[in-house]
Amino acid sequence: MPRIGELVAPRRMGTDFRWLLASSWTSNVGDGVALAAAPLLIASMTSSPILVASGAILQFLPWLVFGLHAGAIADRFDRRRLVMVANAARAVVLLALCAFLVTGVANIWIVLASAFLYGTAEVFVDTAGSTLLPMLLKPADLGLGNARLQAGFLVANQFAGPPLGAFLFAAGHAWPFLLEAVCVSLAVVLISRIARTPVPPRPSTGSGTAMAGPGAAMAGPEGDATGSAPGGAKVHTDIAEGLRWLWRNPPVRMLVLIILLFNVTWAAPWGVLVLYATEHLHMGAVGYGMLTTASAAGGLLATMSFGWLERHVSFAAMMRVCLSLEVVMHLAFALTTQGWLALLIMFVFGFYAFIWGTISTTVRQRLVPHELQGRVSSVNSVGVFGGMVIGQALGGVIAQAWGLTAPWWFAFAGAALTLLFVWRPISQIVSARPVLDEVQANEP
Secondary structure, three states: OOOOHHHHHHHHOOHHHHHHHHHHHHHHHHHHHHHHHHHHHHHHHHHOOOHHHHHHHHHHHHHHHHHHHHHHOOOOOOHHHHHHHHHHHHHHHHHHHHHHHHHHHOOHHHHHHHHHHHHHHHHHHHHHHHHHHHHHHOOHHHHHHHHHHHHHHHHHHHHHHHHHHHHHHHOOOOOHHHHHHHHHHHHHHOOOOOOOOOOOOOOOOOOOOOOOOOHOOOOOOOOOHHHHHHHOOOOHHHHHHHHHHHOOOOOHHHHHHHHHHHHHHHHHHHOOHHHHHHHHHOOOHHHHHHHHHHHEEEHHHHHHHHHHHHHHHHHHHOOOHHHHHHHHHHHHHOOOOOOHHHHHHHHHHHHHHHHHHHHHHHHHHHHHHHHHHHHHHHHHHHHHHHHHHHHHHHHHHHHHHOOOHHHHHHHHHHHHHHHHHHHHHHEEEEEEOOOHHHHHOOOO
16 A cells, blocks of 8 residues: 555655645645634724725735736746745744734734735745746646645645634734744745755747746756846846737636636625624634635545546536636525535535636646746736735725625626636637647546
8 A cells, every 4th residue: 555655745756846745735834824813813903894805905915016027036046945035034024923913012004014015925935936846747747746735735724724823813813923934934944955946947038939848947956046137138028028928828818817807706705704704604713714624625625536527527617617616606605694504605615616726727837838937827826816906905895885795796796797708718728728638638
């Protein structure tokens, strides 16, 4: 019988992948703790839906300000070191917040400022981190690699972290953020153990169509990471190159657009979810944490089922089912008044959301050249978090004006219209993926 380590991270995927996986899982424990503790901290300082939604907005707003630059920088420098430095910055912000909380001088504005600074560092962590996997694994292993990262995210960030965060918050407001600082710091140590430093190829100064083989994207620890591109190309030139490539690649371009539109509708009610759970459903702080846990349980089932689904169901069918369930989920939340039913809805949400996440990430990584991974990933993330900022701002205003269920009705109508818009293009996206189809056909 194979050992648990071989089941989680097969030996063929390499030791470096295991260090990356360990670092990601450890960081996600801390992030999961804050997932429940941060909204509870803000809600303990204000009952304004707009200010509560602002906490999430200020954490994601940096994607709109720094996202594209982070992608260009990730394509120039040692990506592993960027993750380490940015995670260290996150730990500093968390320790400062703990100091403010312990001394009793923290207020809503300090907490919101901390959310913005933390989110800024997270932009560079997520952008550089998302490029490491396709540089460490063969294309055929990307689906499994993403599923393993998703599983860690689900167990640590969504399943175990939020209830622990709510429990620690009840014991003392600073405790969950102190634990998060420890986890993020440990993640820095773990990712530093990667033996081979992934250094991206030089950003090209041509048309943006150059392709690099997997071997060209890997250098030894002594590899040059100065970031000085040929011809003195500047960061904004690299950004423009990445945008041109994305515009000329219809499948990836449409995928980014779909993610943007659905995140606007998804984020509208999510920005005030803590108030919806505690005031509308009367679930309390622990019940609010359980909503995230229910989502993680559904997502964990999804990651375990993904291999079977990938072999038996087309990507187009899975994408349409996932987006259709998104519409139904918003309607169900708008109508329910029972906490137990909300937990069941969240379980279904977790299942289809992480199926979608694994598909979209794997497809993008297989289609994008190594030297453009950072820039295209950053554009995708700007779409994700830009949609969330817009949606959460709308959700806060809508909830303030019409009540806590109103954002769910807005999300239902918006998601339904978006689904009608993207239903046919989904087939075009799938049919334009010859490389992905070849990998799937060769899998057992």
